[in-house]
Amino acid sequence: PAGDVRVLSTWDFGAAANDAAFARLRAGGTLLDAxxxxxxxxxxxxENHSVGYGGYPDRDGHVTLDAVIMDDAGAVxxxxxxxxxxxxxxxxxxxxxxxxHTFLVGEGATRFAREQGFEKVDLLTPPAxxxxxxxxxxxxxxxVANSETGTYGTAAPHRTPGGALxxxxxxxxxxxxxxxxxxxxxxxxxAFKIRGRVGDSPQVGAGxxxxxxxxxxxSTGVGEEVTRVAGSARVVASxxxxxxxxxxxxxxxxxxxxLRGDAIKGMxxxxxxxxxxxxxxxxCLLPGFTYAVTDARxxxxxxxxxxxx
Ligand code: SD4
Numbered sequence: 001p002a003g004d005v006r007v008l009s010t011w012d013f014g015a016a017a018n019d020a021a022f023a024r025l026r027a028g029g030t031l032l033d034a035x036x037x038x039x040x041x042x043x044x045x046x047e048n049h050s051v052g053y054g055g056y057p058d059r060d061g062h063v064t065l066d067a068v069i070m071d072d073a074g075a076v077x078x079x080x081x082x083x084x085x086x087x088x089x090x091x092x093x094x095x096x097x098x099x100x101h102t103f104l105v106g107e108g109a110t111r112f113a114r115e116q117g118f119e120k121v122d123l124l125t126p127p128a129x130x131x132x133x134x135x136x137x138x139x140x141x142x143x144v145a146n147s148e149t150g151t152y153g154t155a156a157p158h159r160t161p162g163g164a165l166x167x168x169x170x171x172x173x174x175x176x177x178x179x180x181x182x183x184x185x186x187x188x189x190x191a192f193k194i195r196g197r198v199g200d201s202p203q204v205g206a207g208x209x210x211x212x213x214x215x216x217x218x219s220t221g222v223g224e225e226v227t228r229v230a231g232s233a234r235v236v237a238s239x240x241x242x243x244x245x246x247x248x249x250x251x252x253x254x255x256x257x258x259l260r261g262d263a264i265k266g267m268x269x270x271x272x273x274x275x276x277x278x279x280x281x282x283x284c285l286l287p288g289f290t291y292a293v294t295d296a297r298x299x300x301x302x303x304x305x306x307x308x309x
Pocket of ligand 1: 169187188189190198199200201219220221222223224
């Protein structure tokens with residue numbers, strides 16, 4: 001039931017991230033501690049090719065990371081095009097806590113990470129390098145739903161050894177029993193993107209938005225389609241206007257579909273929302289968007305959120 005402590009996040013790997021976030025709350029951590037701990041799980045996982053270490057590189061072979069963290073009291077920190085650092089979410093948090101700014105990018109963000117003591121790590125793992133070299137043979141930009149490899153990549157969606165589709169970005173939303181909330185979003189962005197490309201994920205209002213007394217939203221999929229409409233801010237605005245978390249997600253997906261028509265054929269965009277009472281919303285363009293919900297009773301993974309098509 002709604003009303004208790006609840007953590008919500010995108011894709012299958014969200015379950016492990018939720019568990020880490022939930023454990024952090026249980027141990028007395030703050031909401032920011034919790035969403036940071038959750039985001040760090042896929043960031044450190046070399047098997048996850050769309051977040052952090054092991055992420056697919058840009059078209060020049062550099063793994064570049066985007067992340068944002070925020071709470072409902074106006075605390076915000078973000079990084080984009082961060083390199084050679086595993087935990088982009090933690091660097092984002094340092095931007096929030098240690099600087100007067102909300103957003104650092106590129107070389108400056110990477111230098112700031114070093115100043116803050118984050119270890120320099122080569123993020124390009126052999127499998128990710130191999131996938132990039134494969135991609136270079138055709139260098140074709142063709143978005144494919146639910147597949148980070150296929151997104152701007154090769155024809156066939158990549159599958160993990162377990163057979164699961166190799167999914168995207170993690171967005172997390174967490175809520176305590178008093179209705180307070182925080183969120184985090186972290187990604188290596190589109191596989192084989194143009195160097196310098198920044199998606200929706202690190203942008204407040206696009207990849208993530210949290211508002212006190214209303215709720216939060218986060219997105220995954222082709223970031224350009226979310227950025228274009230300030231997607232997560234729009235979901236929260238719809239909730240503020242009285243729509244449920246579910247209807248708010250549906251409304252924004254429908255808005256994108258109506259706005260973009262054939263231009264987004266075959267592309268995935270998905271939103272998750274959590275209101276201050278703990279109600280969950282999830283909606284996407286195409287079938288196949290998975291998410292995980294954790295509360296005191298445990299974690300439930302929903303393998304296919306309702307979709308427009
Ligand atoms: C981005 N939304 O950079 C992120 C990554 C993602 O499918 O979810 N890709 O556009």
